[in-house]
Amino acid sequence: MARKTGNTMGYKTSYAKMNKHPLNVAIIGMGGFAGAHHRAVFELEKKNILKLCCTCDIDLKFFKAFMHELKMEERNVKVFNNYISMLDSFSEKLDFAIIPTPIHLHAEMHKECVKRGIAVYLEKPPTLDYFELLDMIKTDLSAKKETNVGFNFIIQQLRQKIKKRILTGEFGKIQKITFLGMWPRPVSYFRRSSWAGRLILDDKLVLDSCFGNAISHYVHNILFWAGKDGVFSWDIVESAKAEIYRANNIQGTDTVFVLASTRNVPEIRIAMTHACFEKTPDIEKIYCEKATIFFEANAKKDEKTTQAKCEIFWKNGKIETLTQPNGNLLLENLVHYAKYVSGQKKRPLTRLTDAEPFVMLNGLIYIGAKKIKKIPQKNKEIAYDREGETYIVIRRIRKIAENFIENGLFPSQQNVRWAREGGTANRNDIGKLRQAVRTMIKEITQ
Ligand SMILES: NC(=O)c1ccc[n+]([C@@H]2O[C@H](COP(=O)([O-])OP(=O)(O)OC[C@H]3O[C@@H](n4cnc5c(N)ncnc54)[C@H](O)[C@@H]3O)[C@@H](O)[C@H]2O)c1
Secondary structure, three states: OOOEOOOOOOOOOEOOOOOOOOEEEEEEOOOOHHHHHHHHHHHHHHOOOEEEEEEEOOOHHHHHHHHHHOOOOOOOOEEEOOHHHHHHHHOOOOOEEEEOOOHHHHHHHHHHHHHOOOEEEEEOOOOOOHHHHHHHHHHHOOOOOOOEEEOOOOOOHHHHHHHHHHHHOOOOOEEEEEEEEEOOOOHHHHHOOOOOOOOEEOOEEOOOOHHHHHOHHHHHHHHHHHOOOOOOOOOOEEEEEEEEEEOOOOOOOOEEEEEEEEOOOOEEEEEEEOOOOOOOOOEEEEEEOOEEEEEEEEEEOOOOOEEEEEEEEEOOOOEEEEEEEOOOHHHHHHHHHHHHHOOOOOOOOOOHHHHHHHHHHHHHHHHHHOOEEEOOHHHEEEEEOOOOOEEEEEOOHHHHHHHHHHHOOOHHHOOOOOOOOOEEEEHHHHHHHHHHHHHHHHHHHO
């Protein structure tokens, strides 16, 4: 029977209009972020919104306790060690499949689902290989329902409200957007999977990095602010100047400085690193003609909860502060997709084609930078957290990154000894991506 729930997820959620529920779903994978999907789906199963029919992993031996904890046998979840066999057995039954697996496997898994008429909730980033994304967009044209890419924050109502206000012209033109993302990641993070920190694996572009993976949400958010073709629009990226660095012992980059321009915004400054010990607040700063908007998607509300917080500093001195509590964003994103699949929502929050600007920008930073400069040992230090995890930290990284964000000075313009001047690429250069990455790999092996 149709029913309503209260405000358990930070906003009123009505399932009354869902044509069919629960919707039958599959999750490919069990470890890493797939674990968070399993927990979210279990919660939604208790509310009769989703039903997990089947799941799989290539390494089932590691997940016995997990399957027990999530009562998979009692819930009659069929478990496979091969996702193709799983899709073949359940294609008739599934309403959608969730793909939270390594980035370089997304395209193939997406294709196998679409071929079988199964809708897809695909974890972000869809892929970091620009030309593979174009193929995925083509594949999706034959999908019964469009794929959703799981960027977490587009769902925030406060974000959508502010975007609407930007579009009315209330704040004037956007002149600049900046973002500083310092997300410490221990050495074990890069050792957890064979693809972590890689540029290429099995001849596939992976391009795993702070920019392309963990903190990518914020790059996608910035391009969302810049888009002018309606609320759900992401602006076309024109060019990017970049310097990229490696402090950890990885193939790829863990520290990125980017100065980009899009069709509507002349200056976007982004600095991101995993080679740090201190997490800074994630604030998207949008500088407009009449006001500056600080948007913090995950601001601390109290010990247990977070909220979206938006401060608007008007040039006339007025300050507006707006907040909205965050619920479980992953769960809300899954509910939104369930509603889309069942005909209650018009569109997924981020379609594959909406991720084009992000994937383009990610590609251009490699082509522009040309080289991933290794940080010398003497400019790094080691830190340990309470759990005994080890972190490789670039000395003075916060100061250097803040200087870039505030003054637009790349490390190579700040008299930083380890810095190397980067370069610029524009969107017509994207065809050079694979060659640029191959050159970077050659340099590591020389
Ligand atoms: N939205 C978010 O906030 C968020 C957070 C973290 C990760 N992610 C995304 O989730 C995805 C997975 O990242 P991760 O760090 O959890 O990866 P991971 O490598 O830690 O875990 C992936 C899981 O998939 C399984 N797997 C690999 N190949 C498989 C196959 N062929 N068939 C079935 N299972 C297979 C692995 O055994 C593992 O259990 C990435 O796209 C990542 O960017 C999103």
